[in-house]
Amino acid sequence: xxxxxQIPAALSVPEGENLVLNCSFTDSAIYNLQWFRQDPGKGLxxxxxxxxxxxxxxxxxxxxxxxxxxxxxxxxxAASQPGDSATYLCAVTGRRALTFGSGTRLxxxx
Amino acid sequence: xxxxxxxxxxxxxxxxxxxxxxxxQHLGHNAMYWYKQSAKKPLELMFVYNFKEQTENNSxxxxxxxxxxxxxxxxxxxxxxxxxxxxxxxxxxxxxxGVETQYFGPGTRLLVL
Numbered sequence: 001x002x003x004x005x006q007i008p009a010a011l012s013v014p015e016g017e018n019l020v021l022n023c024s025f026t027d028s029a030i031y032n033l034q035w036f037r038q039d040p041g042k043g044l045x046x047x048x049x050x051x052x053x054x055x056x057x058x059x060x061x062x063x064x065x066x067x068x069x070x071x072x073x074x075x076x077x078a079a080s081q082p083g084d085s086a087t088y089l090c091a092v093t094g095r096r097a098l099t100f101g102s103g104t105r106l107x108x109x110x
Numbered sequence: 111x112x113x114x115x116x117x118x119x120x121x122x123x124x125x126x127x128x129x130x131x132x133x134x135q136h137l138g139h140n141a142m143y144w145y146k147q148s149a150k151k152p153l154e155l156m157f158v159y160n161f162k163e164q165t166e167n168n169s170x171x172x173x174x175x176x177x178x179x180x181x182x183x184x185x186x187x188x189x190x191x192x193x194x195x196x197x198x199x200x201x202x203x204x205x206x207x208g209v210e211t212q213y214f215g216p217g218t219r220l221l222v223l
Binding site: 034036041042043044045046049089091097098099100101102 | 114116143145150151152153154155158166200202207211212213214215216217219
């Protein structure tokens with residue numbers, strides 16, 4: 001059974017810092033890995049999708065990497081802003097549609 | 111805003127009530143999903159529909175009954191729920207199952223008294 005773990009569970013940083021969120025998964029037989037953002041009381045917004053054959057994807061200040069063999073992904077956020085405050089979820093597509101981690105709750109202090 | 115809408119956004123029901131959650135996608139997708147998000151637990155997949163056919167039931171209790179009349183609409187019928195079923199229920203859609211990005215609706219916040 002696939003398990004996805006995200007570390008840290010919560011993170012508070014001052015505005016302008018670069019930060020890294022970590023995701024690990026136990027079964028490397030995945031089709032892709034996605035990073036989502038969830039604002040309080042809202043649904044999920046897809047940020048980046050990395051196919052299993054890819055190593056990384058970039059969108060603006062966000063960069064996600066994937067090391068399938070070791071079961072790890074990182075989400076790098078450059079020059080963080082208060083508007084980045086949200087919960088960030090990692091999810092892998094394998095034999096099941098999506099298996100999610102518990103998320104990292106990020107607070108960026110102005 | 112995504113092209114996936116959910117109604118109602120909030121619902122309070124007693125354990126003997128029957129209610130339905132509705133999801134509609136305007137993206138021309140063929141696959142639709144129900145997820146449950148409980149406090150302090152990861153998002154859990156409940157059901158998957160592909161071209162109106164149910165392809166996955168993640169051991170969900172029968173008090174949750176999904177219905178997919180067409181590729182654009184997905185319902186979750188609720189009856190005799192328990193307080194532990196209180197959660198955020200999220201609907202998602204994708205072009206196809208498997209490798210495609212899923213687009214999520216805003217969710218229905220359900221409270222069972």
